[in-house]
Amino acid sequence: MELISMDIRVFNALSERVENMERTAEILYRKQDDLGLKRWLDNQDVCEMLGITKRTLQKYREKKLIPYAIFRHKVFYRLEDVEAMLQSSHHLNTHKP
Structure with missing residues (x-):
């Protein structure tokens, strides 16, 4: 010692x-x-929540209708933003449960 x-x-x-x-x-x-680093969603999660295809989600990004972040070549969305999209007039959910 x-x-x-x-x-x-x-x-x-x-x-x-x-x-x-x-x-x-x-x-x-x-x-x-x-x-606000709570829960981030990937493309598949968002498509399921909104009842849309990945191509439609890409159009939403291109039109800047939904905020997103890219990390290591993967796109992520905040849960709050997806919920806001559900409430907006830009999204008409045609997916029927």
Whole structure:
């Protein structure tokens, strides 16, 4: 076992910096939760919810009727945006359960 000795002021300063980093990490973690990063849906999920084909969904994207994000060459949609699309006049659900 190796012992390291240091002045108490240096130790206290180091300890305070570590505590500050911990507080900052906690704040950043909470901010991430607040970004609305809840549930993201892929093309298949959205097509099923709206009762449309993938081509129709692509037309919605092209016309900027539904917001989306691309991550690693895959398209994702926020659940809130899909629900808003269901309520909008731009989408007429022709899919019958």
